[in-house]
Amino acid sequence: MRPFWRIALAATAIAASALAGAQEIKARFGTSLPDSHPQTLGARKFAERVEARTAGRIKIAVYSGGQLGSDLQMQAALQGGTQEFAAPSTATLAGLVKDFGVLGLPFSFASEREADAVLDGPFGRKLLGRLPERGLVGLAFWENGFRNVTNNKRPIERAEDLAGLKVRTMQNSLYIDMFSGLGANAVPMAVTELFTALESRAVDAQENPYTVVHAQKFYDVQKYLSTTGHAYDALALIASKKFWDRLSPADQQAVQAAAAEATAYERAASRALNAQLRAELARLGMQINDVAPEERARMRTRLQPVIAKYTTGAGEDTAREFFAAIEQARRP
Secondary structure (H helix, E strand, O other), X not given: OOOHHHHHHHHHHHHHHHHHHOOOEEEEEEOOOOOOOHHHHHHHHHHHHHHHHOXXXXXXXXXXXXXXXXXXXXXXXXXXXXXXXXXXXXXXXXXXXXXXXXXXXXXXXXXXXXXXXXXXXXXXXXXXXXXXXXXXXXXXXXXXXXXXXXXXXOOXXXXXXXXXXXXXXXXXXXXXXXXXXXXXXXEEOOHHHHHHHHHOOOOOEXXXXXXXXXXXXXXXXXXXXXXXXXXXXXXXEEEEHHHHOOOOHHHHHHHHHHHHHHHHHHHHXXXXXXXXXXXXXXXXXXXXXXXXXXXXXXXXXXXXXXXXXXXXXXXXXXXXXXXXXXXXXXXX
16 A cells, blocks of 8 residues: 555645646737727637637737737747737738748739638648748638728829829838839838828828728828729738647647637628728718729739749749639639
8 A cells, every 4th residue: 555645745746737737828919900900809809719718728818009019020029939929911921931922912812702712721721831930830811801002192093193102011022012013102111100101191102901991090191092902911810839839739729729710700800891891981081982903904914023023932833822722712
C-alpha cells in the first residue's frame, strides 16, 4: 500500500494540473476601423464565440478604431507576440507574403460569390498556409468589400477624371501603382489618419467600400462617390503564432470553429450594410454616380502594365492558380 503522504502529494499534483488546464487565457484583438464597421462587428462575434466554445476560459478583448495601431503596426505586434489577433486587409499581408498580392489585382472578382469560392477553396487555404513561416496563423478570410473612389473635385466617370487627384491609398505598392497608372497622385497612409487628411485637403480623394466611407464619416469631408469597383478588398483573420502555439490542440480547434462562425457573420454584416449604405450616403449629401461597365473595362486596359507587374511579383504560378480558381468559380 502506498504511504498516505504520497497519495496526498499525487492528488495535489493532479489538482494543480487540472487548475492549470482551466486557467483563464486573455488575448487582445485589434481592429483599425470603428465599432460600426463589419471588421469590428466580426471581431466581437469572434470573441463571443471563442469564449462560448471554451466555457469562458479564453477571453478576447476587442480594441477598435486603431487603438492598438495601424494594420501594419498590429501585424508586427502579432509577429512579436505582444498582440494575439487582428483582421487586416490582405493588401497589408502582401508586404510579408508576396502571394497575397494577387487578391488585390484590379477588376479581378466580379462578385462576392466568386470571392467566397476562391478564398474558401484550395487557393485561399494555400495562401493562409504561407503565414506560419512569418509568425502568423491564418484562420479565415473576411470581407471589406468592393472599393470605390470618393473625392471633392468632380464625379469620376472616366479614367481621365482621376488625373491629378491626390488619392489616399493603403500602404501597399499595388494600390500606389494602380492609381498612379490611372493618372492620379497616390498618397499612401494609414486609414486612422485619413479623415484629418481629407478635412485639411492634404489629399483630395480616397477609395474604400461603402461601409468604411460611412463608418469613418467621410461623407462629412467628401462630396462625390463614384462606383469604380476597382478592387475587391478581403480581410484576413490572423493570430499570433507565438500565442497559437501556446494553446492546447483542443483550444486551437475551438478557436478555429469560432473563426468559421464569425466569418459567416462578418460577411453577412458586410453585405447587408453595403447594400443599404449607398442610399444612406446619398441621404447624407454625397453625390453618387455609377461608372459604366465600358469605362471600368477601359480602366482595366490602362492598368494592364500594373497587372502584369504584380502578376510577376506575386509569382507566375500563384497568379495562374488564382485566375484558374476564378474561372472555376464562374462555371455554372
